[in-house]
Amino acid sequence: MLITKPNYFDTFRCIAGSCPDSCCKEWDVQVDAVSAAYYRNLTGPLGDRLREVLYEEEGETYMSIQEDRRCPMWRDDGLCRIQAELGEPALCKTCREFPRLTHDYGNFIEYGLELSCPEAARILLSAPAAPYVTVEVAGNQEPEYDTDAMAVLKSTRKQMLQLLESDRPLREVLVLALLYGYQAQSQLDGAEELPFDPEAALAEAKILAKPGSTEDILALFASLEILTPQWEQRLQKPEGEAFPEACRPLLRYFVERYWLQAVSDYDLYCRVKFMVLSCLVIASLGGDFLQTAQLYSKEIENNTANVEALLDAAYCHPSLTDDKLLGLLLSI
Numbered sequence: 001m002l003i004t005k006p007n008y009f010d011t012f013r014c015i016a017g018s019c020p021d022s023c024c025k026e027w028d029v030q031v032d033a034v035s036a037a038y039y040r041n042l043t044g045p046l047g048d049r050l051r052e053v054l055y056e057e058e059g060e061t062y063m064s065i066q067e068d069r070r071c072p073m074w075r076d077d078g079l080c081r082i083q084a085e086l087g088e089p090a091l092c093k094t095c096r097e098f099p100r101l102t103h104d105y106g107n108f109i110e111y112g113l114e115l116s117c118p119e120a121a122r123i124l125l126s127a128p129a130a131p132y133v134t135v136e137v138a139g140n141q142e143p144e145y146d147t148d149a150m151a152v153l154k155s156t157r158k159q160m161l162q163l164l165e166s167d168r169p170l171r172e173v174l175v176l177a178l179l180y181g182y183q184a185q186s187q188l189d190g191a192e193e194l195p196f197d198p199e200a201a202l203a204e205a206k207i208l209a210k211p212g213s214t215e216d217i218l219a220l221f222a223s224l225e226i227l228t229p230q231w232e233q234r235l236q237k238p239e240g241e242a243f244p245e246a247c248r249p250l251l252r253y254f255v256e257r258y259w260l261q262a263v264s265d266y267d268l269y270c271r272v273k274f275m276v277l278s279c280l281v282i283a284s285l286g287g288d289f290l291q292t293a294q295l296y297s298k299e300i301e302n303n304t305a306n307v308e309a310l311l312d313a314a315y316c317h318p319s320l321t322d323d324k325l326l327g328l329l330l331s332i
């Protein structure tokens with residue numbers, strides 16, 4: 001079994017009281033079955049409180065947030081009551097692992113950090129491409145995927161990451177990401193591997209491009225599930241004018257996180273459109289780039305329904321056609 005992780009993965013530390021946001025508010029935390037059973041059987045005031053705030057929905061257990069939208073276990077001193085009274089091992093899996101991501105493919109695992117944590121976002125968006133560390137551990141398992149498809153996805157992801165690290169302007173990188181994603185999808189569908197010519201792709205993009213509408217795209221986002229009033233306001237008042245350089249590590253984060261996931265349904269192109277669209281929306285909203293990206297992740301990436309809605313919209317929403325996205329990328 002091979003485990004791959006970026007070199008900052010093991011050194012990530014929650015900044016707790018210095019965090020400008022918190023993962024302890026706005027969400028109903030999903031509680032794993034083992035922790036839920038443990039919490040329900042706890043004696044004393046903490047057990048009583050946990051039994052009050054746990055609820056079941058569609059076979060899963062959640063901890064409900066309070067009226068002030070804070071986790072009911074969040075104490076006034078900023079500490080988690082469960083951690084303070086019972087120690088870190090008593091935390092449920094969600095709280096213990098956040099913001100660490102685990103992509104387990106059976107015979108290999110990739111670890112990463114997620115952008116919705118401000119400290120992880122700082123690391124992800126300020127670091128140059130981080131070296132990856134691969135270690136071999138006992139417990140080799142059978143691959144849980146189509147090995148031919150995974151081989152294509154791994155080699156195309158590598159090429160995508162190389163395109164991204166080129167010294168081309170960001171706008172060109174995003175255009176190339178879209179067009180290379182299209183070619184990589186053909187390869188995943190069984191087409192022969194062809195060399196990718198960035199100059200020819202850029203020339204083609206200029207021919208294909210049609211005027212797009214950021215307003216229509218933001219209206220689509222406004223129709224999704226919204227967690228915070230802050231996000232609703234940001235969607236109404238976009239302030240971005242250009243692609244900041246931090247879009248490069250942002251796109252790298254999306255590519256590293258989502259590219260291989262296409263092995264589950266052979267649909268790479270809708271994910272590539274989602275990645276490029278995410279960069280476009282975050283850049284269009286403007287403001288402090290790191291805060292905007294973190295808020296985007298919290299509102300979109302951490303809500304499965306929103307991600308699925310955007311993956312579907314990538315194919316059928318009139319504002320997300322390839323020609324209009326190319327038009328927007330070339331015009332910002």
Ligand code: SF4
Nearest residue numbers: 014015019023117119
């Ligand atoms: S969001 Fe990140 S830095 Fe903030 S409290 Fe949670 S884990 Fe810590």
